Amino acid sequence: xxxxxxxxxxxxxxxxxxxxxxxxxxxxxxLNITDREKTAEHLFELAYPGIRPKxxxxxxxxxxxxxxxxxxxxxxxxxxxxxxxxxxxxxxxARIFFRNSINLGLPAIVSPSAHAECNEGDxxxxxxxxxxxxxxxxxxxxxxxxxxxxxxxxxxxGGLIPYLKARYASAPAAG
Amino acid sequence: xxxxxxxxxxxSGRSRVEPDExxxxxxxxxxxxxxxxxxxxxxxxxxxxxVWDPGKIVIIFDHRIPAESEKTAATHKAVREFVExxxxxxxxxxxxxGICHQVLADNGHVRPGMVVVGxxxxxxxxxxxxxxxxxxxxxxxxxxxxxxxxxFKVPSTIRIEVEGAFAPWVSAKDLILWIIGRLxxxxxxxxxxxxxxxxxxxxxxxxxxxxxxxxxxxxxxxxFTPVMEIAPDADAAYERTIHVNLDYxxxxxxxxxxxxxxxxxxxxxxxxxxxxxxxxxxxxxxxxEDLEAAAAILRxxxxxxxxxxxxxxxxxxxxxxxxxxxxxxxxxxxxAIVNPPGCGPCVGVHQGILAAGEVCISSTNRNFIGRMxxxxxxxxxxxxxxxxxxxVAGRIIHPEIVMARENAHV
Numbered sequence: 001x002x003x004x005x006x007x008x009x010x011x012x013x014x015x016x017x018x019x020x021x022x023x024x025x026x027x028x029x030x031l032n033i034t035d036r037e038k039t040a041e042h043l044f045e046l047a048y049p050g051i052r053p054k055x056x057x058x059x060x061x062x063x064x065x066x067x068x069x070x071x072x073x074x075x076x077x078x079x080x081x082x083x084x085x086x087x088x089x090x091x092x093x094a095r096i097f098f099r100n101s102i103n104l105g106l107p108a109i110v111s112p113s114a115h116a117e118c119n120e121g122d123x124x125x126x127x128x129x130x131x132x133x134x135x136x137x138x139x140x141x142x143x144x145x146x147x148x149x150x151x152x153x154x155x156x157x158g159g160l161i162p163y164l165k166a167r168y169a170s171a172p173a174a175g
Numbered sequence: 176x177x178x179x180x181x182x183x184x185x186x187s188g189r190s191r192v193e194p195d196e197x198x199x200x201x202x203x204x205x206x207x208x209x210x211x212x213x214x215x216x217x218x219x220x221x222x223x224x225x226v227w228d229p230g231k232i233v234i235i236f237d238h239r240i241p242a243e244s245e246k247t248a249a250t251h252k253a254v255r256e257f258v259e260x261x262x263x264x265x266x267x268x269x270x271x272x273g274i275c276h277q278v279l280a281d282n283g284h285v286r287p288g289m290v291v292v293g294x295x296x297x298x299x300x301x302x303x304x305x306x307x308x309x310x311x312x313x314x315x316x317x318x319x320x321x322x323x324x325x326x327f328k329v330p331s332t333i334r335i336e337v338e339g340a341f342a343p344w345v346s347a348k349d350l351i352l353w354i355i356g357r358l359x360x361x362x363x364x365x366x367x368x369x370x371x372x373x374x375x376x377x378x379x380x381x382x383x384x385x386x387x388x389x390x391x392x393x394x395x396x397x398x399f400t401p402v403m404e405i406a407p408d409a410d411a412a413y414e415r416t417i418h419v420n421l422d423y424x425x426x427x428x429x430x431x432x433x434x435x436x437x438x439x440x441x442x443x444x445x446x447x448x449x450x451x452x453x454x455x456x457x458x459x460x461x462x463x464e465d466l467e468a469a470a471a472i473l474r475x476x477x478x479x480x481x482x483x484x485x486x487x488x489x490x491x492x493x494x495x496x497x498x499x500x501x502x503x504x505x506x507x508x509x510x511a512i513v514n515p516p517g518c519g520p521c522v523g524v525h526q527g528i529l530a531a532g533e534v535c536i537s538s539t540n541r542n543f544i545g546r547m548x549x550x551x552x553x554x555x556x557x558x559x560x561x562x563x564x565x566x567v568a569g570r571i572i573h574p575e576i577v578m579a580r581e582n583a584h585v
Contacts, residue, residue, distance in 0.1 A: 032250055071295075071296050072294055072295055094364065096296055096310050100314070103314040
């Protein structure tokens with residue numbers, strides 16, 4: 001596995017509370033946008049409009065428990081990814097959001113305490129496989145759950161679509 | 176084994192499975208609504224020419240019907256063409272179906288023991304028919320369209336045994352809101368939920384669908400109510416068992432207050448909450464028994480002059496049944512407007528969007544910030560009876576107060 005994928009480095013764009021639902025992440029009114037890149041324009045639009053304009057590539061979103069609860073809308077994970085988000089770190093994820101995130105190649109990292117140990121603007125380094133977050137700004141080591149090797153493999157592939165594309169590229173056309 | 180374990184064992188070709196194991200299970204039914212367009216794009220990107228089984232895919236338009244914009248019209252058109260080209264057999268276009276979960280039920284698509292995935296979080300509804308049914312995202316569904324299978328982590332199971340009888344004006348919605356209030360919005364995260372007990376076994380199928388549907392709002396992967404064809408083993412291992420007695424625990428209707436589904440209070444504990452809009456519909460509570468409950472309250476009464484009541488039958492079939500039984504006539508005479516069967520304002524797109532400062536009492540499933548319109552609007556979730564009574568009173572109210580008065584505005 002390449003170093004670039006298993007070690008992430010970036011800045012905390014925002015520290016959010018618990019139960020950040022998919023309507024907060026991506027309002028339902030924009031669900032008819034099916035171009036993934038365009039979903040980024042509406043990230044956190046209603047509840048936290050200040051976050052997106054200051055997002056820089058590789059930035060992290062940090063939150064408390066049950067991030068992404070609610071709808072199965074994949075646009076929630078897509079809007080984060082295409083806003084440049086490098087990873088979401090939360091005390092817990094709702095299951096559909098977690099799967100969507102990994103399937104789009106966006107790391108979703110479980111850390112019970114990161115939301116209490118990070119401030120906006122902090123520089124973090126994350127070791128996905130080891131499950132360690134280092135808060136470089138505050139010189140802290142923060143516990144996290146290691147990401148499942150299958151999830152890391154999907155992230156390394158760039159998500160489920162490229163992964164399946166590679167698997168079926170050499171297969172003869174099925175009837 | 177629990178129901179979830181039994182079904183996943185069968186679907187993955189194993190004799191038994193344990194919680195936290197990863198299994199790859201064959202999918203028996205793959206359902207999508209308008210987001211079939213996202214699935215279609217991902218499928219085309221993967222580059223496999225044909226879907227795995229055009230007989231096992233069901234596509235139902237419900238989120239934006241009829242098309243409210245040119246953009247949606249283009250999406251609908253693209254999906255129709257894909258359906259045609261791939262020979263997808265079960266497609267419910269505008270006017271032929273309604274809300275996806277009700278349409279699956281109306282047309283007998285789901286059977287006990289099936290593995291059902293849908294690109295809609297409320298796919299848990301189909302546990303009322305004994306299926307392992309759960310929501311997935313669009314990219315993952317594209318993978319299902321290619322391979323016909325999916326990996327699952329076997330969930331541990333929370334068993335909820337419900338005894339006793341419903342008090343007057345208390346229903347399945349109040350029961351599940353009360354449970355979500357106790358367990359919290361993540362209280363069943365990644366878990367299966369098995370409902371059982373004498374109270375559950377007396378419930379209508381429509382009410383059982385309410386329980387399975389809203390279990391999603393406490394994070395459940397799947398939820399089940401009992402069916403005859405498949406049952407958990409007597410020695411099944413549960414993570415925990417919760418006992419509810421309707422007589423003692425839930426003496427009155429429950430309301431989920433803004434802005435989370437687990438912010439649940441008994442209706443009598445609410446302060447005076449005037450409502451601008453009342454919504455009766457959705458995959459949670461838009462079935463015939465829900466419309467009948469509302470009609471029973473609105474018969475001979477009028478919707479409060481400062482309140483609008485929106486009725487949305489869950490499907491064409493429900494709509495037709497309600498028409499024939501006279502419910503729709505009663506509701507319209509009382510001053511309600513009837514939307515076409517579909518998701519309507521529940522998903523915050525059209526047909527009843529809230530302005531800043533407005534309050535809505537709704538029989539739907541989510542009260543998140545901005546869910547039904549302005550980020551400064553407020554959604555309270557309740558049963559059909561509380562919605563109908565509140566529409567009459569112009570404020571959130573216990574139905575018994577409205578019914579105790581002869582007529583007009585309380």
